[in-house]
Amino acid sequence: MAMATINARRLGGLVLALGLGVSSQAVAQTGAAGAPGEADETPTFSKEVAPILQRSCQNCHQPTGIAPMSLLTYREARPWARSIRDRVERRLMPPWHLDGSVGIQAYKNDISLSDDEVDTILNWVDGGALEGNPADMPAPLTFPPADGWAVEQELGRPPDFIIQSTPYTVVANGQDQWWEPEIEFEGFDTERYIRAAEFKPSFPGGMKVTHHGHAYLRAKETEEGEERPRAVRLVGMGIGKRWDVLPEGVGKVLPPGSSTVSFNIHYFPVGEEVTDLIDVGVWLYPEDEVPTKITAGEQQFYVDGTHRERLRASDILIPPHGSLVLEDQYVMEQPALIQSFRPHMHMRGTEMSMTALYPDGRRELLSNVNRYDHNWQIAYVYDEDSQPLLPKGTVLMLRGKWDNSAANRINPDPDQWVVFGARGVDEMSHAWIGITYLSDEQYDELATERAARETDDGNEQ
Numbered sequence: 131m132a133m134a135t136i137n138a139r140r141l142g143g144l145v146l147a148l149g150l151g152v153s154s155q156a157v158a159q160t161g162a163a164g165a166p167g168e169a170d171e172t173p174t175f176s177k178e179v180a181p182i183l184q185r186s187c188q189n190c191h192q193p194t195g196i197a198p199m200s201l202l203t204y205r206e207a208r209p210w211a212r213s214i215r216d217r218v219e220r221r222l223m224p225p226w227h228l229d230g231s232v233g234i235q236a237y238k239n240d241i242s243l244s245d246d247e248v249d250t251i252l253n254w255v256d257g258g259a260l261e262g263n264p265a266d267m268p269a270p271l272t273f274p275p276a277d278g279w280a281v282e283q284e285l286g287r288p289p290d291f292i293i294q295s296t297p298y299t300v301v302a303n304g305q306d307q308w309w310e311p312e313i314e315f316e317g318f319d320t321e322r323y324i325r326a327a328e329f330k331p332s333f334p335g336g337m338k339v340t341h342h343g344h345a346y347l348r349a350k351e352t353e354e355g356e357e358r359p360r361a362v363r364l365v366g367m368g369i370g371k372r373w374d375v376l377p378e379g380v381g382k383v384l385p386p387g388s389s390t391v392s393f394n395i396h397y398f399p400v401g402e403e404v405t406d407l408i409d410v411g412v413w414l415y416p417e418d419e420v421p422t423k424i425t426a427g428e429q430q431f432y433v434d435g436t437h438r439e440r441l442r443a444s445d446i447l448i449p450p451h452g453s454l455v456l457e458d459q460y461v462m463e464q465p466a467l468i469q470s471f472r473p474h475m476h477m478r479g480t481e482m483s484m485t486a487l488y489p490d491g492r493r494e495l496l497s498n499v500n501r502y503d504h505n506w507q508i509a510y511v512y513d514e515d516s517q518p519l520l521p522k523g524t525v526l527m528l529r530g531k532w533d534n535s536a537a538n539r540i541n542p543d544p545d546q547w548v549v550f551g552a553r554g555v556d557e558m559s560h561a562w563i564g565i566t567y568l569s570d571e572q573y574d575e576l577a578t579e580r581a582a583r584e585t586d587d588g589n590e591q
């Protein structure tokens with residue numbers, strides 16, 4: 131199936147390229163005859179391309195972003211035209227690996243390009259990557275300072291508190307490295323609610339060497355015999371995802387009293403020695419405000435068929451040049467609302483889907499990440515109105531696929547047997563799902579609201 135998709139896409143690209151050859155020639159002719167750049171159908175950087183780059187690329191491709199080059203201006207972008215064409219045509223850039231043909235398509239952080247936008251970029255390059263009229267340029271975007279907080283841009287205020295890891299020096303060359311410092315946190319006198327949290331490696335070196343990380347808050351040991359409250363996962367970070375902002379009215383509990391914050395950081399050497407220090411910023415709801423919904427945030431759902439026996443991932447065994455499919459299901463013992471879906475596999479992982487089997491027998495494919503790429507850890511964050519609402523008794527079905535053949539673009543060695551493990555060359559199999567469990571009343575209220583909206587929409591048509 132994967133092969134068929136690739137072939138179809140290749141073929142599409144070829145037909146397109148042939149078509150373009152003709153049109154750019156035609157354009158060149160009219161260009162020669164008429165006023166240059168006027169009434170010309172070839173897209174220009176200033177008018178058609180810059181707005182696309184602003185929406186889908188510049189977040190990373192700006193001087194202090196995570197991408198290797200800046201694409202803010204024509205001067206900066208022009209030398210990359212060929213490379214941009216290639217990455218965009220193969221849908222490798224922008225990084226967005228969701229199947230656009232099935233399931234929910236409304237995501238808050240969707241930076242993917244429409245077919246038309248892809249065509250515009252290809253036509254721009256094939257037409258000579260022209261600048262056009264600089265007066266057509268959209269107003270430039272502003273970006274947070276390199277070492278600033280991204281969430282501050284969104285919420286308009288700095289974090290309420292910051293927790294800092296201890297420094298770690300990543301060697302220039304060698305194996306992946308893990309760093310797990312524990313930091314004391316004095317805490318607040320009363321229970322508070324978390325609205326957002328951001329995981330910020332130091333700039334610029336730390337951003338390069340940090341592959342992923344988590345920060346958990348654990349209440350200090352309580353009185354003897356008392357149960358230690360569950361750890362609160364403040365935030366998880368992976369390349370392409372560094373923060374969580376919960377929807378207005380949804381909060382995560384920050385228990386009162388002192389605690390420790392434990393970091394779990396996965397570094398990889400990048401050819402130069404780098405000393406990193408991680409800051410975790412946390413934004414709270416105001417002291418007197420109790421959010422209407424309490425969430426546990428992103429929860430880990432194993433996709434290995436073994437979670438019930440706690441033999442984590444013992445089912446991962448992929449033969450050389452072979453493939454693997456694993457499925458798992460979870461029965462919702464409480465109604466739930468899903469905010470986000472973030473598959474996590476390693477280099478052989480190629481696809482993960484999430485399907486709901488509702489109590490009435492209806493089955494709905496919610497999201498399918500069918501071009502999974504281990505180099506990116508993307509959380510697909512649903513628009514508020516499209517968050518899956520699962521009645522009690524719904525079965526949430528997860529399915530992962532792995533490809534250990536040479537056809538897998540990033541397979542480091544198809545001749546190896548692959549088993550579970552923490553290194554990128556070993557495999558993992560889980561999804562981080564942003565999930566909020568609801569009371570029956572909250573579920574009924576939301577379900578009624580949505581039903582009413584659907585009727586309204588129906589009436590409008």
Ligand code: HEC
Nearest residue numbers: 186187189190196197198210213214217223224225241370
């Ligand atoms: C989420 C961050 C992000 C976004 C959004 C993004 N890129 Fe990238 N891009 C990267 C990173 C990181 C790399 C380097 C790693 C790699 O090559 O994949 C990269 C690499 C590239 C390269 C290859 C550069 C080379 O060395 O040859 C091109 C071309 C590119 N991006 C173009 C684009 C375009 C065009 C868009 C928008 C349509 C875009 N990118 C959106 C992060 C991003």
